[in-house]
Amino acid sequence: MTIELPGAIAAYFSADKQGDTRAISDCFTQDAIVVDEGNTYTGRDAIRQWIANASTQYTYTAEPFALAEEGGRTIVTSHLVGNFPGSPVDLRYFFVLQDDKIAELEIVP
Template sequence: MPKVIAEYFETDRTGSAEDVAALFTEDAVVRDEKRTHVGRDAIREWKANASSEYNYTTEPFAIADSAGRKVVTSRLVGDFPGSPVDLRYFFVLDGDRIANLEIVP
């Protein structure tokens, strides 16, 4: 697993929304729950809202390459409707930062 992707999952578990946003490029795009968040400020807000709304843990268990993206499948368990659920995280990297992330069931 590329270092920045491993850092994403670790920081999501132990860090702040600011720490998560710092892993992305300045103009990165995140797509999650049918919403698009563009730029670090929007990503910071997305992460802060997600983290305050529900308590959850993620456990990545598979990684693959698909059309230039790293695809990580992770089990998400928490106090949200439908828990647990396996989600796929589609990462596009730019050097040592995340340029694009799409999260889908």
């Protein structure tokens, strides 16, 4: 099933698929916040480093398959398959958008 993601979110998943850490970080506002695996990353430089670390530790593919809105957040559910513990897994990505950029992202199982 194909879903139509908002522009910044589509760009995020596209850049992630390509492994392009700079393009991923460019999807975010300058002071964006990412929360993943209990860690918080603030600002594009920290987000770029988070992605770079994740991509050196694991290889994976992410396939978004569901889209919802809740409390001002866009929720994308994605199927991840890779060489990480617990693979495969469906993760929920909670996005807050601001001016066609990602201002906040929280990733949870």
